Amino acid sequence: MEPVNGEPSVFEWAGGSAAFTRMTRLFYEKYVPGDPLLAPLFAEMAADHPERVAAWLSETFGGPETYSERYGGYDWMVSQHQGRALTEMQRARWVQLMCQCADEAGLPADPEFRAAFVSYLEWGSRVAVENSTPGAQPPAHMPVPRWTWMAGATPGSRVSALAAQPEEPAVSTPATGAPLSFEEHIRPLFRDRDRASMTFAFDLWSIDEVSQHADAILDRLQQGTMPCDGSWPQERIEVFERWIATGKPS
Numbered sequence: 001m002e003p004v005n006g007e008p009s010v011f012e013w014a015g016g017s018a019a020f021t022r023m024t025r026l027f028y029e030k031y032v033p034g035d036p037l038l039a040p041l042f043a044e045m046a047a048d049h050p051e052r053v054a055a056w057l058s059e060t061f062g063g064p065e066t067y068s069e070r071y072g073g074y075d076w077m078v079s080q081h082q083g084r085a086l087t088e089m090q091r092a093r094w095v096q097l098m099c100q101c102a103d104e105a106g107l108p109a110d111p112e113f114r115a116a117f118v119s120y121l122e123w124g125s126r127v128a129v130e131n132s133t134p135g136a137q138p139p140a141h142m143p144v145p146r147w148t149w150m151a152g153a154t155p156g157s158r159v160s161a162l163a164a165q166p167e168e169p170a171v172s173t174p175a176t177g178a179p180l181s182f183e184e185h186i187r188p189l190f191r192d193r194d195r196a197s198m199t200f201a202f203d204l205w206s207i208d209e210v211s212q213h214a215d216a217i218l219d220r221l222q223q224g225t226m227p228c229d230g231s232w233p234q235e236r237i238e239v240f241e242r243w244i245a246t247g248k249p250s
Helices: 010-014 016-034 049-060 066-071 073-079 088-104 111-132 182-189 192-198 207-212 214-223 234-245
Strands: none
Touching: 010 016, 010 111, 016 049, 016 088, 049 066, 049 111, 066 073, 088 111, 182 207, 182 234, 207 214, 214 234
């Protein structure tokens, strides 16, 4: 699938179908056979069961619709759980070992990926327990869930504390009374890390969005709460304030 808004899907970030298949093979071939909680559940699984689960996860995280096309989609997945009376201990163990296998299979360990990955494992496994309860009536013909990044935590949206710190860009401070422009005098005030830290709300490099939020930005600059790693010098705040007062020229 094409990235949404230029962002990779969780599937793409994970490494695609190959990454999920490495993980599920480790899970079902290395750990399940000797696990007292899980071995009974999968004692009669088909030889291609790891590939089936990998296809489900791939589709769920934004990959190709292989599970729907090849195995029967949501209805087939639900049918595999109905009446099995899965326990909370089995569910929790499944999640624990899946996370361990993700580590061993080399899936990304960054906080953004793991937030999305683990949230689906928790959600999906709890739905499976519910659907497996004797007498439960899961809704039919539902689509395969599509899981994406959590709460705007996408790759590159956060400045890592371990990242090399770039040199501060030179900022042009205009002389008193000189004409101001957003591109020359305002946008350079905001560093890459400032922009990244605010992408959940708006784009600090967009004149339209900065203009819309200018008063709130100025208030935070004056209070010293923006940016989060230290207050602006007073002369920069005055440039931003004068840009607002002169009509926010582009």
